[in-house]
Each structure stands twice: as C-alpha cells, then as structure tokens.
Amino acid sequence: MGVVNVTPDSFSDGGCFMDPMAAVDHALRLVDAGADLVDVGGESTRPGAAPVGADEELRRVVPVVQQLAARIDVPISIDTSKAVVAREAIAAGAEAINDVTGLAGDSEMMSLAVEMGVGVVVMHMRGTPRSMQAAPTYDNVAAEVRDYLAGRRDALVAAGVRRERICLDPGIGFGKTTEHNLELLARIDAFHSLGCPLLVGPSRKAFIGQVLGDSRAERTAGTIGVALALARRGVQLVRVHDVGQVRQALVLFEASGGLE
DSSP states (O other): OEEEEOOSOOTTTTTTTOSHHHHHHHHHHHHHTTOSSEEEESSOOSTTOOOOOHHHHHHHHHHHHHHHHHHOSSOEEEEOSOHHHHHHHHHHTOOEEEETTTTOSSTTHHHHHHHHTOEEEEEOOSSOTTTTTSSOOOSSHHHHHHHHHHHHHHHHHHHTOOGGGEEEEOOTTSSOOHHHHHHHHHTGGGGGGGOSOBEEOOTTOHHHHHHHTOTTSOOHHHHHHHHHHHHHTTOOEEOBSOHHHHHHHHHHHHHTTTTO
C-alpha cells in the first residue's frame, strides 16, 4: 500500500503533496514502482496532530481520488475517520476505507461501509492522535490489541460487512511505545488466527530511529527490515512511503528463498 498524504503536517512528507496534481503525480509514481493499492489521506494522524474539519479534508482528497480513479487500475483507499469524507471519496472512486479509529470514531462509518459494500481497514489506536503517545500502558499489548481487533471484526460482521472485506491493522505507533511496537511485530503471527488479512504500517516511524539509536536516521532501510520480517511472518499488506525500495527488497527476499 503506497502512502499519498495530501496534508501540510504529516510526520514524514507533510506539505510535499498539498497541490492535487502533485499528489496525483506522486501516486502515479508509486503505482509505477509497484504499489498494489494507494491510500489517500487528507488529515495527519501523527502524534500531537490537530484535527481537520470535514470541508477542508474533502477539499484536499476528493480531487486527488477523482483523478486517480480515472488514471490507475489499482484500488484506492481513503484514509479517514469521517463518514462524510469516506462517502464522497467512494463516490469519486475509492474502493476501501482505512480508518485509524477502527470505524468507531464516527457513528455513521459502519453503516456507510455496509451500504457502500467497500473494503475496510480496521486499526487499533489507544487514545487520539493528539493524546495517544502520552505514556501508553498495556498489561499485554499483543493480547489487548488482538482482542480489540477481534471485537471490531465481530461488530462489523454483525452489522453486515462481509468478512472477506475486512483487513486488520495493529496500529504500529498509534498509542504504543517502541517496546510495544516491537512486541507487536514479534508476535504478529498470533493475529492470523483472526481470519482476516493483516495490514501493518511501519514506514519511517519513530521506533525505527529509536532502535537504531539515532532519531535523525534516514529510516527507509529500517522500514525495509521490518517489511521483510513481516513478509516472513505472512503479513499480507505493508503500508509504506518508499514503495519502490520495499518492493524490490520483497521480490529479492522471495526469489532467494526468504518465504520458504
């Protein structure tokens, strides 16, 4: 999954693709580099990020989704927690909703997913983007995140979302310390028992710099390392900024027997 942030304040590439055509061009490059789907978002969810109004979010993402739907063959997901934004993005051509609140932040999001018959990515987050990194604590992070995702899966299925359209995301970096993130990654195999595809988004996140002991380190190589570990454990989707580099690493990893 290639990341297309149409935001001024995303942690890694904020401000780079605020112009709709710049965002479209970036998405086209991601597809050329091997993205299997692209994720368009108009509101930063970095730690401490302030919320964005629906009108502004719509202004940012709808033109991009419209242009991409006419120009690419891979699916487009809309990264939003607002049902009104998801509805307009789907009308413009998006085929999935990627919601950091697990479709729980907007009371209309679940019914919208049922109505529109789209795919959904259900993520775990402790708190909100503004507060989530304020000393998050867990007794057993892997078990608690797994139980939350199981509950959201069951709620969606009960509401009428087809199980095969549900993808689950443990929410690396969303209300977790570095130790929590590493524990989730090391125990990601346990999430396969939930019976849904898994998506993990480690790309360029702060825990990589913390593991390396350098907060200013360039994090692409670290992202690749995590992506390979996830592939080895059968994770179906990785959400990344550097599609070309990660794709090449995965191709060579598989060709050299890494998945055997």
